[in-house]
Amino acid sequence: MNTRQTHPALEQSARAEAWRGFLDILPLLGGAAPFAILIGSLAVDRGLTPTEAVLMSATVYAGGAQFIALEQWAEPLTLATGGLSIIAATALVNLRHVLMGAALAPHVARLPRRKRLFFVAIHTDETWAIALRRSAGPGLTTPYVMGMIIPFYLQWWLFTGLGAVSGAWIGDPAQYGFDFVFPAAFLTLILGFWRAIPDALGRQSIVIAVSLGVALAVHSLVEGPWYIFSAGLAGAATGAALWKPESGPEPA
Template sequence: MASGARPPFTLVGFKHGFVRAQALAPGVLLYGVVFGILATEARLSALESVLTSIFIYSGSAQMAALQVWRDGAQLLPLFAAIVLMNARYVLYGAALRPWLAGTPPLASYGTLFFLGDGNWALAMAERERGQDDAAFVLGSGIAMFAPWIFGTLIGRLSGGLIGDPARYGLDFMLIAFSAALLIGMWKGKADLGPVLAAGLAAAMLAPFVSSGWIIVAGGLAAAAAGALLFRNPAPSEALP
């Protein structure tokens, strides 16, 4: 695509993105079911659970928010946890700017509303392969948004049928799911610093503050450690 030209935004690109993202949809559906079940424990109604998934639309942020809500529903740490966990979308948006900057505002901001971790990574990979139709991002986003909402509803309704999730050990799902995410995101020894910083901050504050603030403090400590460790990358790691 020529520099400065408006990228195409077509139905063909939308369909291509929607189809390509189907491979990720089952995992998103399962993740939504987990959130819905945990929402039962946090005493959110089915409507509240679905609206949370619609307007926050971030598994990690919603899991953190559930922990805060369950331990007292303090609004300030609740908002802080959501903002902190979703801060990565600032970088996602910046990475997509060369692709979406030339599209009409409605198409551009509508696409960003449906942006998630999986379809962002998929879209960036497609762009590297030469895909220039910006509607790919929207199509792949909706392909993941729909199972997330449907999974949330399934989980919340099934959680209501089984009663208290703690009776079956399902209250441990948040910890287990967070551990699984950590393992999946682990890239090597370089990640140890932020993990240790988060753990240390959480351990130091645990006797004094609610779990909501512990999540916020751990996230800030990990971000600070990551910024310090990767501020001056080794020559072999530097971008060309």
């Protein structure tokens, strides 16, 4: 994945890489757009102006947190009557990004600094997962990452704006199965991770099984999004526990 090659080849491969990144995120983009429209119309419903709705999608840029915030949105909103608790809920829902950012770090280490930080600063479940899949295969390049994250970012606030100004309710995204694009895509990604690491001892399978069990248990016992954080840590602990000194080459 050396991107410092002769100029014409570099340009051509950069364009191809950006296009590849765009195509890889496209299904998830198609699944997310109806939810951005829904968030836009929900925001206006809750008394936000379209500009405020778009500002939220462009700066917060986190669907799950935005839904929960808008559900709690009261009018008139003050910091004491809901504002601070909305911010706290946002932090909690997005706590998983602490682990996701850590997991992403070694995979983006070779990208140029600014673009690397840009990606980390706006990574979503979708772009994070697609980047990791690419990294496990042909490797991550800057144009690939940009071709993936910029369209995904732009669609989110553009479709939020559309939902906010049209006011036209496109209906429940679940009616057309849009809500299932994300889980279905993530299932194929898990399968990809499971296949990508040839592991006679089945470590990856054990990690996935432990995470599944912990997620189910914590989800049923603890209110809120703690199940993702707990299962992520449990998976990491499992990976550490299964590690053996001879289990692979060790780059210093």
